Amino acid sequence: MKAKKVLFINQEITPYVPESEMSNLGRQIPQIIQEKGYEIRTFMPKWGNINERRGQLHEVIRLSRMMLIIDETDHPLIIKVASIPATRIQVYFIDNEDYFTKRLMAKDENGVEYDDNGERAIFFARGVLETVKKLRWTPDVIHCQGWMCSAIPLYVKTAYREEPSFANTKVVTSLFSEELKGGLGEKFKDSIAFRDVKSDILDNYNKDFSFMDLEKLAIDYSDGIVKVGADVNPEIIKYATEKGLPVISHPEKEEDICQTYQEFYDKIFDSISE
Template sequence: MTMKAKKILFITQEMTPYVPDSELAAMGRELPQEIQEKGREIRTFMPKWGNINERRNQLHEVIRLSGMNLIIDDTDHPLIIKVASIQAARMQVYFIDNDDYFLKRLMALDENGNEYEDNSERAIFYARGVLETVKKLRWVPDVIHCQGWMSALVPLYVKTAYKEEPSFRDSKIVYSMSSEGLKQSMGTNFGNCITFRDVNASVLEDFSPEVTYDELNKLAINYSDGLTVPDTDKFQAFAEYAQSKQIPVLENVSAADADAFADFYDKVWSQGKSED
């Protein structure tokens, strides 16, 4: 009998109804519910983007989880955790918040349609904020499903800086690419910003000095156990890159393909494990 991944951690970039509808926001909303209805235990995280209406969506701070400072490039950034419920789905959503990175600021683009200069730092803060919060929850996911560029640094940190943490020691990681990406590079200071524990700029040595968006995705794939792509033709180069590293790829999938995702979680989870 196939071993099943029973606990799935969703680290998504977007989710309806909190932000405007998109391919990724639909997946962020629908897939966790579908997987939960299949009898799996889930936790779901997203950034507390500045365009989220806290009052209308009934977000409230979780004091016992907030209060930690994350140091990025020698600067302290307080971590604030909020939570809301989607009653119809019997699903809680945790939000990662910080005044510097999210307050009165939109998603990837500002009011004038320009990408924020510190998007790479925001992604670092989000990745580390989620992992620290899951540790505090004392929850041990079998599979971590990362969706979109905002989650792209989670695989790196799980497989390096957090590899000995009981919450993540045995976790497998699935990374989902999205049609919504970034045009700017990660910037010349990216190597300093990602530094944490045993992670430093050396993990970027195979990439260009400023690390392009495509290279960010390759970095995520390098530390993942599975890759999903919504359109094989559009993401063919990344699918082939993953396959060249013996990383399984689930192709041409959408939020509606919950059965395919569930089977893929089980496949990735079972890799390298003996069935006792």
């Protein structure tokens, strides 16, 4: 059995944000996999530094205006879409005035991390999954890239596990060297509660719930891990390995990307029947 539908959930994608290892892969991997015949969908946050006019983003009214409750507060979900020039890749953007429109990425204009980055990640995760449901699309594999996607595996395997779109979906998480230095916000623990996910699900992690705990949370609910680059924290790779998860390294040569990821997706998806 082979995976044929891959949902890419990316923290960054070039050309919408400045080039980096993560943003380049956010574009490169979906494009390579799509050209190989896979059906894909791609999501990212609508960061405040994205130029909507230049990127030709427009709101998808039929998918927008749902209210997501985060820590007992209603937050409207806005969905925008654009196509990457010279490709067949359509990108869906998760937007909200409080979490994204008026903000930059992980840090503000002064280089200070936002104190509610954890809540932003939760809103992003739920916004993506609710939108995929509305699209009536059933991914075989979800591939998450970046800390902003760290709550996705948890929700797929718990709150959304009985949804038809995700009942048999496997989750792959890519780990990068980029790390948040500050905390995730005082409200993170309460904000993560949704459906059968209660705040005490985080009791097994450190009380202050650091970036390292966020990465461990993603690993705990993932089916496979990709190590991107040589500078990924060895402690977090060791954690994934000790849990018995399959771990691969992103290939150094571009020509090896397609086969490496195809084989990994199929291996992960095949485990459904094991």
